[in-house]
Amino acid sequence: MNYPPPRPPIARNYGTSTPPIPASPQQYPEMYPRAASAAPHLGPSPSGLRPPVMPHQSFQGRQPSPGPVPPGRQPSPNFMQRSPSPAQSMQRARRHYPAAATGPVVNNQASVPPPQFFSPAQVPTQQQSPNGYSNVSPPAQSPTPTLPYNPNSNQLYGSATQSMSNLSLNDSAQMANGPVNVPLIGQPPHIEDLYASPPSSDLPPNSAVTNAPTTHCDPRLKRCTLNAIPSTDGLLRKSKLPLAVVMTPYPTVCPEDTEIPCVSDTSVTRCDRCKAYINPFVTFMSSGRWRCNMCSVENEVPPSFDYDYSTQQQVDRWSRPELNYACVEYLAPTEYMVRAPQPPVFMFIIDVSSNAVKSGAARTSVESIMAAIDQLPNESERTKIGIMTIDQAVHFYTLLGDEPTMLTISDLEDMYLPRPATDLLVNLNEARAVVDDLLERLQTMHDNNTSVGNALGPALRAAYKLVSPTGGKIVCMQSTLPTVGEGSLSVREDPKLYGTNKESGLLQPGSPFYKLLAKDCSKTHVCVDMFLFGRQYSDVATMNVIPHYTGGKTHFYPMFSANNVTQATKVKEEIKHLLGEKIGMEAVMKTRTSPGLICREFHGHFTTRQPDIMALPNVPRDQTYVVELGIEEEIKAPTVYIQTALLFTTCEGERRLRVVTICLPVTTSLSQIFTSADQVAIAHTIAHQGKYLIAIYMITMNKAATTKIASGTDHIADSIVQICKAYGKEVMASTASGSAHLSICDNLKLLPLLGLGLLKNDAFRQNSNVSSDRRAISIIRLRTMPTDIFLPYLYPRFYSLHNMPQEVGGMDENNRFIMPPALNLTSEKLERYGAYLLENGQDMILWLGKDCVPQLCMDLLGAPNIDAVKTGMVSDLPTLSNPFSSRVTKLIEHIRSSRRGADYLSLFVVKEEGDQGLRAMFLSHLMEDRLLSAPNVAGMHQESANAGMSYYQWLGFVRAKCQ
Numbered sequence: 001m002n003y004p005p006p007r008p009p010i011a012r013n014y015g016t017s018t019p020p021i022p023a024s025p026q027q028y029p030e031m032y033p034r035a036a037s038a039a040p041h042l043g044p045s046p047s048g049l050r051p052p053v054m055p056h057q058s059f060q061g062r063q064p065s066p067g068p069v070p071p072g073r074q075p076s077p078n079f080m081q082r083s084p085s086p087a088q089s090m091q092r093a094r095r096h097y098p099a100a101a102t103g104p105v106v107n108n109q110a111s112v113p114p115p116q117f118f119s120p121a122q123v124p125t126q127q128q129s130p131n132g133y134s135n136v137s138p139p140a141q142s143p144t145p146t147l148p149y150n151p152n153s154n155q156l157y158g159s160a161t162q163s164m165s166n167l168s169l170n171d172s173a174q175m176a177n178g179p180v181n182v183p184l185i186g187q188p189p190h191i192e193d194l195y196a197s198p199p200s201s202d203l204p205p206n207s208a209v210t211n212a213p214t215t216h217c218d219p220r221l222k223r224c225t226l227n228a229i230p231s232t233d234g235l236l237r238k239s240k241l242p243l244a245v246v247m248t249p250y251p252t253v254c255p256e257d258t259e260i261p262c263v264s265d266t267s268v269t270r271c272d273r274c275k276a277y278i279n280p281f282v283t284f285m286s287s288g289r290w291r292c293n294m295c296s297v298e299n300e301v302p303p304s305f306d307y308d309y310s311t312q313q314q315v316d317r318w319s320r321p322e323l324n325y326a327c328v329e330y331l332a333p334t335e336y337m338v339r340a341p342q343p344p345v346f347m348f349i350i351d352v353s354s355n356a357v358k359s360g361a362a363r364t365s366v367e368s369i370m371a372a373i374d375q376l377p378n379e380s381e382r383t384k385i386g387i388m389t390i391d392q393a394v395h396f397y398t399l400l401g402d403e404p405t406m407l408t409i410s411d412l413e414d415m416y417l418p419r420p421a422t423d424l425l426v427n428l429n430e431a432r433a434v435v436d437d438l439l440e441r442l443q444t445m446h447d448n449n450t451s452v453g454n455a456l457g458p459a460l461r462a463a464y465k466l467v468s469p470t471g472g473k474i475v476c477m478q479s480t481l482p483t484v485g486e487g488s489l490s491v492r493e494d495p496k497l498y499g500t501n502k503e504s505g506l507l508q509p510g511s512p513f514y515k516l517l518a519k520d521c522s523k524t525h526v527c528v529d530m531f532l533f534g535r536q537y538s539d540v541a542t543m544n545v546i547p548h549y550t551g552g553k554t555h556f557y558p559m560f561s562a563n564n565v566t567q568a569t570k571v572k573e574e575i576k577h578l579l580g581e582k583i584g585m586e587a588v589m590k591t592r593t594s595p596g597l598i599c600r601e602f603h604g605h606f607t608t609r610q611p612d613i614m615a616l617p618n619v620p621r622d623q624t625y626v627v628e629l630g631i632e633e634e635i636k637a638p639t640v641y642i643q644t645a646l647l648f649t650t651c652e653g654e655r656r657l658r659v660v661t662i663c664l665p666v667t668t669s670l671s672q673i674f675t676s677a678d679q680v681a682i683a684h685t686i687a688h689q690g691k692y693l694i695a696i697y698m699i700t701m702n703k704a705a706t707t708k709i710a711s712g713t714d715h716i717a718d719s720i721v722q723i724c725k726a727y728g729k730e731v732m733a734s735t736a737s738g739s740a741h742l743s744i745c746d747n748l749k750l751l752p753l754l755g756l757g758l759l760k761n762d763a764f765r766q767n768s769n770v771s772s773d774r775r776a777i778s779i780i781r782l783r784t785m786p787t788d789i790f791l792p793y794l795y796p797r798f799y800s801l802h803n804m805p806q807e808v809g810g811m812d813e814n815n816r817f818i819m820p821p822a823l824n825l826t827s828e829k830l831e832r833y834g835a836y837l838l839e840n841g842q843d844m845i846l847w848l849g850k851d852c853v854p855q856l857c858m859d860l861l862g863a864p865n866i867d868a869v870k871t872g873m874v875s876d877l878p879t880l881s882n883p884f885s886s887r888v889t890k891l892i893e894h895i896r897s898s899r900r901g902a903d904y905l906s907l908f909v910v911k912e913e914g915d916q917g918l919r920a921m922f923l924s925h926l927m928e929d930r931l932l933s934a935p936n937v938a939g940m941h942q943e944s945a946n947a948g949m950s951y952y953q954w955l956g957f958v959r960a961k962c963q
Contacts, residue, residue: 179675181732181743185955188824188928189753194791198678199747201227201664204638208280208663210324215280217326217662219678220787222247222644225685228667228676229597229640233631238730239673240722244628244685245591248786249646249660250584252621252900260658261321266333267304268657269322273297276592276643278322279661293641293663294594326662332647332655341653342525342586343382345472346579347425347463351533352446353391353454356479360562361533365477366442368575373435375580377651378428385435386425386466389446392453392484394462397438399426404438412458412485417465425466454480457487457513460546464517464526471525471586473552473618475579478543479533479560487513493537498768506772507779509542518549522607525586527552527618529578531571533560540776549607551587551618553578553784553902556777566873566906573904581902584619584648584656591627591644596635601628603688605784619648622786622901626688635666670730674745680787683754683794686719687763687782712764720755721961723748728962742959756954757794757927781842789841789901796840796925798823801888802833802856809887817894826928826951832912835860837888838925839895843906845922846877850912859884861909871914874907927951 198219208215217223224245230236236243253259269278271292283291289298308315321328348369356362376383389395394415396407400423407418417424428435456478463474481489489510497503509515521528528546532538534556544554555574562568589606590613591599599612604625606614614625629642646658667673727744744751762770762778785793804820812818823829823836830836832849835856839845848857852866862878863869877889896905910918924931928951949957 179671179731179745182746182749184742184744184749184752185952185959188826189750189951191750191753191795191822191824194680194750194795198223198680199227199676201676202672203663203665207639208323209282209284210280210318212280212324214325215663217660220248220251221327222249222642222660222662223678223681223787224642224662224664225678225681226673226676227664227678228669228672229635229664230631230673231635231666231668235668235670235673236631238726239670240719240726241673241677242628242682242685242689242719243630244626244681245642245644245662246624246626246681246684246787247644247660248622248624249589249644249658250619250621250623250648251786253582254900260327260329261325262329262331262656263321264331265304265308265310266331267302268330268333268336269299269302269305271295271297272299274592276641277645277657277659277661279641279643279659280323280326281639281641281661281663282323293639294592294643327658327660330657330659332657336647336657337655341649341655342471343380343384343653344377344585344651345384345425345467345470346376347386347467347472347474348388349456349459349463349474349476349478350387350389350442351391351454351456351477351479352389352395352442352449353480354450354452355535356533357446357449359479359533359535359560360568361477361479361560362446363443364533364562364568364571365531365575366439368572369579370436370439371572372576372579373428373439375576376428377580377582379651380653381427381429382653383428384425384470384472385428385431386463387435387438387442388459388463389442390455390459391446391449391451392455393451394455394459396424396462398423399431399434399438401434404434404441409458409462412455415458415461415465415485417462421466421469452480453484454478454482455484456482458485460487460517460528464521464524467526468520468524471617472527473583474521474526474528475531475575476528477531477533478538479535481537481539487511487517489539489542491537492539493772495768495771498770498772503772503775507541507776509545510539511542514542514545515549518546519607521546521550522615522617525617526550527585530554531575532556533571534558534773535560538773540773540780544776544780548605548780551605551616551620551623553605553620553623554777554780555902556773558773564873566875569875570904570906574902577902577904578620581621582651583621584646584650585617587616587619587646587648589614589616589625589644589646591642593629593643594637594639594641596631596633596637597640597642598630598632599627600630602626603628603783616648619646620902622789623784624684624786624790626685628685628689637666639663639665674727674731675747677745677748679748679751679754680791682723682748682751683758684787684790686716686755687758689715689719713759713766716755716758716764717957717961720752721958723751724958725962742955742962752955752958753927753951754794756949756951759949759954760924760927760931761794785841786900789899789903792839792841795927796825796838798825798829799837799891800829801835801837801846801860801891802831802853804887806883806887809890817898819891819894824928825926827923827926830912837891838922839905840925841899841905842903843908844892844895845908845910845925847922848909848911852911856884860888866911869909869911869914871909871911871918874909876907 201216222245225242229243230239269290270276271278271294274292274295274297276292276294278290279293281293283293284301285291285298288301290301291298305320306315306317307313317323350356350362350365352362373385376385386399387397389397393408393410394412396409396418398405398407398419409415409418426435456476460474460476467474481491483489492506492510494506497506518528520526527550529552530543530547532540532543532555534540538556538558540554540556546552547554555578557567557571560567560571588609593599602608602614602625604614605623606616606625609615627644641661641663643659643661646660647655648658649655667676724742724744727748731745732743758764761782762774763782781793782790799820800823801820807818808820810818825838830847830849832851833853833856834849835852836847837844838847848866848869850866852869854865857863857866857869859880859882860877861869862880877885877892879885879889892907899905908918908921910922912919923929930950930953931948
C-alpha cells in the first residue's frame, strides 16, 4: 500500500493526505546550509539550493527532462522512460526554493540573480485507487548486465548489439549535423542515463568477416574511453580526453548467463609476426591465407582451422567462435604450459592473539572457514589445505594421521618449517576428517590466550615456503598490528593529520618487508588475501601491499565485534564467497594494439614482469584493470584494434586462454571524438590517474611520497574542467570565455556528476572525519571494483519505499525483477513521513523520516511507531506477514544477489531524529547537496574544488574555471 503523510492527531484516517508542515533549517541543518558569500554567480545560489519546482509540476511524479536529443537519435533508454512512472498519491512538502530567473536567456537557460524565496503552489493530489496502490505499472529494470553470448536471450549483448546497430546510424546523422550542446546548469542530472550503453562505434562496412552481433565486445568485459580514436596525438591532446581501456576480463558468471564460447580442438591460430590471435576482424585471402588486422602480415590458414581431425569432418569456417565473438576462450595446448596445471591450494593464517579472541574475530574466522570448506573448488579432487595460527609465536598443525598436532615456533629470527610440507599442507579429500577435527578444536583452543603479540611477518614467510612449490592462495585473518619479527609495524595513526597535506604519509607502507615478500610470491604464483578486523588502527595501507602485487583482495571490518551478529554474518558471507570463487590461477595478461597505439600505464592489482605483461598469481572474479594508451605516430588506417589475452589455469586444472578484441574507428574530427566518449570509462580512468592514488603506490618506483591529498582532488577537478573547456573551445566553435552557460555533448552530460562523486568519495575527500584506514580501503575499492559497482559507489541508487507501486518486487513479462524508480540524491526528495532505501554497492541504508506513519513502521519493522524503531546495523528486516514487508524484503534480497563481487551489502536502519553519526552517514551520500562536514565553501569562484560543494556549486566552479 501507499503510505500518505499523517493527518493532525484528531484525524485517525490515513487514507487521505494533508499538506505537510514546511521543513525548516532547524529541522534539517545539513539540508539547509548557511548561505555563502555573495560572490557573482549564475545558476543556483551558493547555498546549494536547487532550481524551483514550477507550480504546475507534481514533484513526486514528474520525470526528469530528457534534455536535448540529437537529430535522428532517440533518447537513451532508461528505467524511468521505458514505462510511465507510477501515479503518486501524495503532495509535495512545502519548502522554499530560489525564485525563477528573470534575466537574459542563453541556450534556453536563464541567468539567475541572487535568490528570492517563495513557496511552490500546492499541487492537488491524484485520486487513489481503492486498494491504495497506483494503477500505473512501474518500470522494469535489469540492474546487472549479463554475459553476451546467447543471441536468443534478452540480455545485455542481444539488446545492446541491436541498439548499437541502430545507434550507429543515429550517430552518423548526429555527426552530419554536429553534436547537440546539452546545458548543464539549471536542470537536475539525468541519472537514468548513468547505466545506458556507451556510445556506439561507427565502424566502416564489412569491418568484421561475419555479421554476428557478438563481434561487438560486451562493455562489461572491456570498454574504451573513446569509441572513435584520434588520428594523431595532437588531436588527442587538444580534446583533453583520456585514452584508456577499462577491463574486467574475468567477470562472475551467473546461472542466467551463457558461458563464453570455448575452442576445444587446441587450434590456436596466431599471427607469425605480432603474435596476435585470429579474431572477427582479420581478412581471408583467396590464396588460403589470412591477413592479420593488427600488423597486416599474411599468414597461412592452418589445416585444423577448416577440418576437425577428431571427427574426420570438414568444419564450417564461418561458424567458428573465433570469427563470431569478440571474446573467446581456447583450451590451451601443451606449448602454453611450463609445468603441470596448478591445483587449488589454500593456506589459512588465523590471528589468535588476546585481542582477536576478545573481539571474537578468531572464532568468527574459524567458523567462516568451517562454513565455506565445502565451497572450495575441488571438482578435480586435487585441492590442498593448511592451517596456521599466530600470536607472539607461530603455530603449525600437522594434518596427517588420526588427529591434528600443534607445533609452536617461538624463535622467529630464522623461520623454518618444523615438519615436511606434506604433513602441513595436505589433500583436502584425504585429510578431511582431521581438518574438520582441527577446526572444531580451534573454536575454543585459544580462548584463554593472553598473548598480545602478533607474528604475521614470520607466518607469511613460512606460508610462502609451504605454498611456493606449487603456487596457491594464502588467506590471512588479521586482528592486530604485526608486532613480532620481520614486518613489525608501529601505530602511525595521528588524527591531527586527517584532512591535511601530511596525511599522505599515513597511506604509505610502514615496512619494506611486505613488498619484498610480494615480489617473491608473484614469481611463484602465490596470492595473498587479507581480512582485517580492526578494533583499532589496522594500517590497511601496509596490509594491502601483498594483495596489491599478487592479485589478491583486501577486506576491512572496522570496529569488529562478534557480538554484532550482522558484522559476523558479513564476514562469513564474504569469506564464503572468496573461497568458493572459480578463480583463475598462475595467469599472465598482455594487451596488444595495432600500429600507432601504445600501452603507456597499467593500473590494478598485479605485478609487471615486462613492460607490457601483467603477472597475476590469482585472477579474482570481477576485478578491474585499466590500461592507459597513447598515440605514438599518426594513424592512417580507418580502424584500430586492441586485443587482450589472458592465459590462466582453471580450478579444474585446465590451462585456458581468453582473448578479447575490440575494433574502433579512426577519426580526424574533434566533434566525433567527443560524441564517441564513454563518460563511465573516463571517470574510471580519472580515478586511476589521480596523482594522489599514484603517490600511495609510489613504492612501485621506490620513491618517497611527496604528493598531497589535494593533488588528487585537483587532478579530478582539473580533468573535468579541461574536458568541458576543450569542448566549448574546439567543438562549439567559440571559447568558453565570457559564456554565460556550461554545455557539453549528450553522452558526457553526467561526467561532471561522476567527477563530483569522486571528490566526495572517502578516497579523495579532504575531511578530518575520514581515518587513514577508511581512506585506504576506499582507494583499494576504486582501483579494483567493476563498473556495475563503481557507478553506485560514486553515485548511490536511491529509492522511495513508502509510495512505491504494488508491482515492485515482482517479475515482468521478460522475467526481470521490477524495481522502483530511482531518485536524484538530494534532500529535496525526502519527506518527513517517508521511508527510503539507499545503496552504494557496499552498504544499504533504510532512512525513516521523523514523522514516519505508524502503520508503515508496523508493516515494515514491526514497531508501533517511529520512536520504537531501533537503529544501527541489522542483518535483515523482520519477516512480517504483510505485502509491503514482503516486497521490501524481496527488493533488498534482489539488490544483494545482483551485486557481483565478494562484498556482502550491510543494512543500516537510520532515523531522521536518531543517532547523529548514522544520520550524518546517510546525508553524506546525498551527492547533489552541499556537505557541511567538509571545509567551508566561500563561493562559486574559489580557487580549488571542494568536496563540500553541492552539484550546482560544482557546476558553477567548473564554468568559472572554463572562462
